[in-house]
Amino acid sequence: MGTFVTTALRGTVLVVTLQRPDKFNSFHREQALQLQAALRMADTDDDIRAVLLTGAGKAFCAGQDLAEAIDPNGPGMRVILTEHFNPLVRMIRDLKKPVIAAVNGIAAGAGANLALCCDLVVASDKASFLQAFSSIGLIPDTGGTLLLPRLIGFGKASAAMMLGEKITAEEALSMGMIYAIFPDETFFERALEVATTLAARPTRALALIKEALNATVFADLDAQLTTELHLQLAAAKTRDFTEGVNAFLEKRTPRFNGN
Numbered sequence: 001m002g003t004f005v006t007t008a009l010r011g012t013v014l015v016v017t018l019q020r021p022d023k024f025n026s027f028h029r030e031q032a033l034q035l036q037a038a039l040r041m042a043d044t045d046d047d048i049r050a051v052l053l054t055g056a057g058k059a060f061c062a063g064q065d066l067a068e069a070i071d072p073n074g075p076g077m078r079v080i081l082t083e084h085f086n087p088l089v090r091m092i093r094d095l096k097k098p099v100i101a102a103v104n105g106i107a108a109g110a111g112a113n114l115a116l117c118c119d120l121v122v123a124s125d126k127a128s129f130l131q132a133f134s135s136i137g138l139i140p141d142t143g144g145t146l147l148l149p150r151l152i153g154f155g156k157a158s159a160a161m162m163l164g165e166k167i168t169a170e171e172a173l174s175m176g177m178i179y180a181i182f183p184d185e186t187f188f189e190r191a192l193e194v195a196t197t198l199a200a201r202p203t204r205a206l207a208l209i210k211e212a213l214n215a216t217v218f219a220d221l222d223a224q225l226t227t228e229l230h231l232q233l234a235a236a237k238t239r240d241f242t243e244g245v246n247a248f249l250e251k252r253t254p255r256f257n258g259n
Contacts, residue, residue: 021057063109
């Protein structure tokens with residue numbers, strides 16, 4: 001097993017970096033489990049007062065590694081959701097310290113929704129967000145169907161999910177999806193400044209703020225993750241899903257037939 005997530009302590013901020021740049025930091029099982037381990041470390045180490053999550057290379061995270069998703073010897077969609085992504089969403093929301101997503105490039109699919117479930121999202125001016133699921137015959141998961149409509153409203157969320165159009169950092173800021181945009185040249189330093197500011201604030205109060213937000217914005221998170229699971233398993237059985245993934249891997253236009 002290689003190292004697919006790295007951690008570095010910068011003062012009292014734990015910088016967590018997804019490390020599959022050749023795959024745009026798309027998740028496979030080992031990377032998902034290593035990110036879970038990093039979040040557990042942040043939860044139990046009192047010297048860590050904030051977490052900054054980012055990606056190596058040009059991407060933040062392109063979501064699920066589709067080659068693994070269709071591998072007959074792979075974990076399968078149920079395990080991908082119940083053991084990889086859904087636990088990550090719950091861990092980020094339950095962590096009693098602020099988690100800042102530093103979106104340095106493309107954030108697509110589960111990668112976009114994982115970023116959005118963090119406490120603050122900052123983006124490079126070269127970053128973008130993409131609800132890529134419908135393009136391969138799937139539904140948004142990783143809490144996206146709960147959170148995105150609450151961030152940007154039903155109309156824009158429905159369009160983003162169904163059309164799968166790329167949302168620039170500037171558009172995401174104007175919609176209320178993210179907190180701030182920083183120039184790409186100084187992006188990491190500016191993102192670290194935000195995380196360091198949060199780390200210096202009263203951690204217990206921030207944890208209680210987070211708990212209050214969990215009781216409102218994320219009150220029905222578990223129920224919605226279960227709904228997403230059931231619908232995603234149904235979508236994964238369709239011919240359109242198989243065609244969408246194969247077309248993506250073969251770099252061609254998919255031929256969907258509605259089945």
